[in-house]
Amino acid sequence: MSPFVVEVNDAHGRQGVLDVGGASVRTPAYIPPDGFCRGVTNVPDAGVCDLWFGRMDGERLRLHPDERERMENAVCERMNRLPSPVRLLHFNFFTDVVGLRQESLTALLLLQHRAGAGVVEIPRVYCTTGMYEQAVLDALAWQRHTGCGAPLMGIARTADDLMMLERYLPHLGGIGLDCRRLDKPLLYLVRRKLKHQDVRVHAFSFPCSYSGMHGREMPGMVIHWFGVDTVSSLTLSEHVRQHFSTTLSGIGGGKGHEIVNEIRPCLSGASCASSVRGPERRSGERRQRSAVV
Structure with missing residues (x-):
């Protein structure tokens, strides 16, 4: 289990030390994406690789051994290029993936273990x-x-997820939050349930701004107040931006323009997004096949 010790805990947030595989990370901390880590002189203590995963990726992983091996080798090579001593691999799923078969889950866990992820x-x-x-x-x-030996991290998208994961905290090395959508009940539950425990809380896909927040409620100012210790932002590859563009091309009327404005930072290559979950079917959009992979 990954030891995390809270050293300061007050009304404004908390500070602590996270020990992963013998490397120490002082919190609160921003964990940058791998592209950023490779482009700076002062290498950060931790870095994260975002891996976008759709239905077709799942089918290749499960049904085509040769493609699965190429996929795994590519991910391991990308992780090996990450210079930070603490490395994370985060899966961003498109909405056409509605479940994972046990063999697929095992493959993704093994992939992280093989790639040297400090937390699985x-x-x-x-x-x-x-x-x-x-x-x-x-x-x-x-x-x-x-x-x-690497600790496991559960991911909470909703308050119900967090209530469930709390039962398994003795066996988990931390809790991750999917922050692509603003979920205030989830954040307040984190403050109430986890802020006073030695449990590391990480916010994945953290945006520059939320459309549901106004005035002085800027995410960068308040996320630490809830008891979040480390944060990473959402990044999109060229392949993923093309996926978004293809999806949007099937949306008629003004709805497409509305969605484009919502996710424009990602489509233009920025490292953050405003409430982005991934391509999902809306009214008037072409139906996409969802599957358990």
């Missing part, structure tokens, strides 16, 4: 809290069976 994320797809709880149980069983 339990992937969170677009499914119910009950379905995700089964994934948590399967991941814990996998860890016991393989003897993987």
Whole structure:
């Protein structure tokens, strides 16, 4: 389990030290994407690789061994180029993935272990809290069976997710929050349930701004107040931006313009986004096939 010690905890937030694989990270801290880490002189203590994952990726992973091997080698090579001593691999799922078969879950856990991730994320797809709880149980069983020494991190998208994950905290090395959408009940629950525990809380896909916040409620100012210790922002590859563009091309009327304005920072290559979940079907949009992969 990844030790995290809170040293200062007051009304404004908290400070502490996270120990991952013998490397120490003082919190609060921003964990930059791999492209940023490779482009700076002073290498940060931790870095993250974002991996976007859709239905077709899942089918290649499960049904085509040669493509699976190429995919795994490419991810491992990307992680190896990350100069930071603490490395994370985060899965961003498109909304056409509504579940993971046990073999697919195991493959993604093994991929992180093979790539040298300091913390192994339990992937969170677009499914119910009950379905995700089964994934948590399967991941814990996998860890016991393989003897993987890296701690597991559960991902909470909603307050219900967090309530479920709290039951497994003795066996988890931290909680990750999916922050692509503003969920104030989730953030307030983090403050109430986790802020006074030695549990590391990380905010994934953290945006520069939220459309649901106004005035002085800037995310960069308040996220630490809730008890979040480390933060990483959303990044999109050229492949992902093309996926967004293809999806938007099938939306008629003014709705397409509305969505473009909402996700313009990502489409233009920025490292943050305003409330982006990934391509999802809306009124008038062409139907996309969703699947358990």
